[in-house]
Amino acid sequence: MTLYRSFEKTTPIIDGHAHMGAFRNFHVPRNDAQGMVERFDEVGIDVACVSHHAGISADFRYGNTQVLEAVQRFPDRLIGFCVVNPNYPDESAAEIERCFASGGFRGFKVHPELHGDYPLDGPGYEEMWRYADANRLPVLSHSYAGGDSLKTFEDVAKRYPGASVMLGHAGLDLGLDNAARLVERTENIYLDMTAMQRHCGAVELLASRVDPARLTWGSDSPFIDPGPILGAVALADIPADVRSAILYDNLARLLRITVRDGRIEDSA
Numbered sequence: 001m002t003l004y005r006s007f008e009k010t011t012p013i014i015d016g017h018a019h020m021g022a023f024r025n026f027h028v029p030r031n032d033a034q035g036m037v038e039r040f041d042e043v044g045i046d047v048a049c050v051s052h053h054a055g056i057s058a059d060f061r062y063g064n065t066q067v068l069e070a071v072q073r074f075p076d077r078l079i080g081f082c083v084v085n086p087n088y089p090d091e092s093a094a095e096i097e098r099c100f101a102s103g104g105f106r107g108f109k110v111h112p113e114l115h116g117d118y119p120l121d122g123p124g125y126e127e128m129w130r131y132a133d134a135n136r137l138p139v140l141s142h143s144y145a146g147g148d149s150l151k152t153f154e155d156v157a158k159r160y161p162g163a164s165v166m167l168g169h170a171g172l173d174l175g176l177d178n179a180a181r182l183v184e185r186t187e188n189i190y191l192d193m194t195a196m197q198r199h200c201g202a203v204e205l206l207a208s209r210v211d212p213a214r215l216t217w218g219s220d221s222p223f224i225d226p227g228p229i230l231g232a233v234a235l236a237d238i239p240a241d242v243r244s245a246i247l248y249d250n251l252a253r254l255l256r257i258t259v260r261d262g263r264i265e266d267s268a
Contacts, residue, residue: 011244013217015218015219018036018048018222021066033070067105068102071105080105087118108132153165176205194219194220207246216246252267
């Protein structure tokens with residue numbers, strides 16, 4: 001097997017973990033919706049699930065509004081993930097209703113560490129969890145670097161079985177083996193492979209240890225360029241059906257969509 005080989009795209013590609021907007025610490029090029037979609041075109045990404053950098057770090061309403069405007073501009077390329085801030089629990093219900101009434105949002109994105117190390121199972125997130133549980137929605141949460149324990153993810157997954165709990169970055173420093181065992185113990189936890197796939201052999205390791213139906217892919221774009229991140233899965237030494245599951249099938253199922261002829265269609 002050579003380092004470089006052709007990758008024939010046989011299925012649409014959904015990026016399940018993308019952001020939008022400027023970042024606080026350094027310049028991020030092409031960070032608006034137009035620039036991101038142009039880059040997605042260059043590397044072959046059909047649809048991306050986005051939350052705004054400002055939403056997860058500063059002003060969740062502003063961030064969600066920016067995402068809503070982007071989704072309305074690119075309705076067949078971008079899907080919104082609603083951000084709630086657990087430090088403002090009295091505002092969560094109205095913000096959730098505003099986001100999902102728009103029709104452009106299909107999941108949640110939270111980053112407890114950027115909201116004051118707020119626990120994922122704390123009362124400030126309860127409104128989100130109940131809504132996700134009742135409406136069978138995915139919840140993507142950051143899952144490493146001093147955050148919640150894997151036991152916390154297990155507890156919320158079992159408490160809200162209707163929600164699909166996506167471990168952003170697959171746990172990383174919490175241990176990929178530990179994360180794999182967590183998936184085996186639960187029915188609604190998924191490992192989002194964003195960032196971890198850059199580690200040599202990580203894609204092959206998870207694909208061999210975890211039911212492929214429980215793995216999803218994301219780029220962290222525009223924070224990270226999506227090209228090399230997509231290449232890590234596209235060129236991984238895994239079966240074609242596993243690659244398709246990671247890049248499209250699993251997220252399409254969680255989002256209840258079909259991507260066909262450049263359009264996003266609702267599915268059962």
